[in-house]
Amino acid sequence: MTAITAPLALRPIIERRAFVEIIMGMPISLHIKAIDVQRADIEQAAANVFATLRKVDDLFSLWRSDSELSLLQAGAVIAGEAHEWQAEIVDLCLEAEERTGGLFTAWRNHEGARPAYDPTGLVKGWAVEQAAAMLRVVPGISFCLNAGGDMVIGHGPGMRGVAPAWTIGIEDPRQPDAIAATVEVVEGAVATSGSRARGAHITDPRTGAVVCRDGSATVVGPSLVWADVWATAAFVDPTWARELIAGEASAYSLTVL
Amino acid sequence: MRRITLWLLSTLSAIVLLFSYPTSRNADTATAAVAPTDANATTDANATTDANATTDAASSAATQDTTAAASSAQDATTQSSSEPPTSSSASSSTSSSTSKTSGSGATTYAGDAVMTRWGLVQVQITVADGKITKSDVLRIPWDNPRDQQINSYAVPILNQEAVTAQSASIDMISGATVTSVGYTQSLQSAIDQAHLA
Numbered sequence: 396m397t398a399i400t401a402p403l404a405l406r407p408i409i410e411r412r413a414f415v416e417i418i419m420g421m422p423i424s425l426h427i428k429a430i431d432v433q434r435a436d437i438e439q440a441a442a443n444v445f446a447t448l449r450k451v452d453d454l455f456s457l458w459r460s461d462s463e464l465s466l467l468q469a470g471a472v473i474a475g476e477a478h479e480w481q482a483e484i485v486d487l488c489l490e491a492e493e494r495t496g497g498l499f500t501a502w503r504n505h506e507g508a509r510p511a512y513d514p515t516g517l518v519k520g521w522a523v524e525q526a527a528a529m530l531r532v533v534p535g536i537s538f539c540l541n542a543g544g545d546m547v548i549g550h551g552p553g554m555r556g557v558a559p560a561w562t563i564g565i566e567d568p569r570q571p572d573a574i575a576a577t578v579e580v581v582e583g584a585v586a587t588s589g590s591r592a593r594g595a596h597i598t599d600p601r602t603g604a605v606v607c608r609d610g611s612a613t614v615v616g617p618s619l620v621w622a623d624v625w626a627t628a629a630f631v632d633p634t635w636a637r638e639l640i641a642g643e644a645s646a647y648s649l650t651v652l
Numbered sequence: 653m654r655r656i657t658l659w660l661l662s663t664l665s666a667i668v669l670l671f672s673y674p675t676s677r678n679a680d681t682a683t684a685a686v687a688p689t690d691a692n693a694t695t696d697a698n699a700t701t702d703a704n705a706t707t708d709a710a711s712s713a714a715t716q717d718t719t720a721a722a723s724s725a726q727d728a729t730t731q732s733s734s735e736p737p738t739s740s741s742a743s744s745s746t747s748s749s750t751s752k753t754s755g756s757g758a759t760t761y762a763g764d765a766v767m768t769r770w771g772l773v774q775v776q777i778t779v780a781d782g783k784i785t786k787s788d789v790l791r792i793p794w795d796n797p798r799d800q801q802i803n804s805y806a807v808p809i810l811n812q813e814a815v816t817a818q819s820a821s822i823d824m825i826s827g828a829t830v831t832s833v834g835y836t837q838s839l840q841s842a843i844d845q846a847h848l849a
Contacts, residue, residue, distance in 0.1 A: 411847050412847055413843075413844040413845070413846075413847035415841070415844045415845075422764070422840070422841060422844075424824070424840060424841075424844050426823065426824065426844075426847060539823060539824050541824050541825075541826075541840070544825065544826050545826070546824060546826060561823040561824060562823050562824075563823065563824050563825070563826050564824070564825045564826070565825075565826050566825060566826065574825070585826045586826075587826045613826060
């Protein structure tokens with residue numbers, strides 16, 4: 396008889412908890428939804444997430460002269476001694492350049508000098524994905540890891556089919572105080588590219604000119620590396636990028652605002 | 653026989669409950685989100701019973717507010733920057749907004765002050781029953797007349813926006829990293845703080 400009332404009593408209440416740290420010069424927000432968000436394994440996973448991001452920053456930051464990439468470029472470290480991630484990122488940058496038809500590139504040409512290598516645009520998405528892997532092994536949680544507007548959403552074991560959707564507001568690029576659109580994501584990545592406050596920072600690799608268009612491009616899809624790459628490509632040339640995404644990466648959806 | 657049927661029924665109901673869980677929870681949040689749109693009134697539980705009516709009322713009120721704010725802002729813009737009267741009241745709201753939160757267990761969370769090209773921007777949200785009921789701009793740059801025009805247009809709408817956004821229960825904000833500097837980032841950090849345990 397008591398078995399009938401048991402399920403009602405067991406009905407869970409989902410809690411939510413946020414962890415925030417400033418890494419790579421931006422606030423990283425990790426939000427966790429679970430029945431008990433105070434679990435020690437969740438806290439450990441969150442610590443691992445931030446440790447991973449800090450490690451990537453130590454290796455790849457071009458704003459810090461003591462990062463491995465800065466040392467590599469200064470000739471203070473030889474390529475054979477570098478972390479294996481360096482080669483992985485170079486490969487990904489080459490692949491991204493090829494798949495986007497040159498709309499994304501990590502190499503900038505300078506007059507009279509050899510091209511400068513700056514993988515920052517790809518490293519961020521890649522780092523967040525590496526960090527999110529630390530959360531996918533934590534049972535019974537759903538998470539959203541947001542690094543300055545680009546995010547990975549996913550869940551741990553035992554949540555397939557029951558993981559909640561996260562509602563992501565996409566900032567209105569012409570009025571950065573307003574939400575222009577929302578998207579519901581249970582698992583996947585959301586990346587937005589645009590140029591505004593810190594000055595136009597995206598250049599068209601084909602011409603070397605700064606992209607003067609205002610607005611933004613948001614891509615939703617399975618991987619943050621590629622969502623980010625496609626968002627950057629789509630900001631440079633929305634029409635061409637839309638064609639490429641339709642052919643190359645049909646799992647990704649593009650919104651140009 | 654009776655026991656077997658009972659057992660079967662209980663298993664069945666358990667399974668049904670298990671499967672219906674995420675959907676029913678979403679419905680809960682949807683209706684719950686509607687209730688606190690009326691920010692200052694301490695909403696009683698009865699208010700949520702007629703969900704559709706409340707939604708309609710709330711949303712129409714929201715749109716009216718927005719349009720009203722927009723038109724008044726346009727008025728302000730057309731009058732150009734002849735006098736800067738509203739600026740002082742907005743910048744002094746730091747102290748007043750904190751005092752408002754005494755009633756009905758509402759808590760306020762101030763987001764980080766974020767440096768923008770135009771100056772410091774800081775946002776504060778008021779959370780009651782796990783929902784944002786109000787957002788205030790604590791700090792906003794008012795240095796030159798052009799800023800005042802931009803901000804007098806933007807502020808009322810973005811305050812409304814945070815509440816409307818929450819009624820659609822927004823969890824996170826995506827924007828170009830560079831664009832997020834400013835209001836949205838401060839808003840995100842206020843949302844973060846509301847969930848920091």
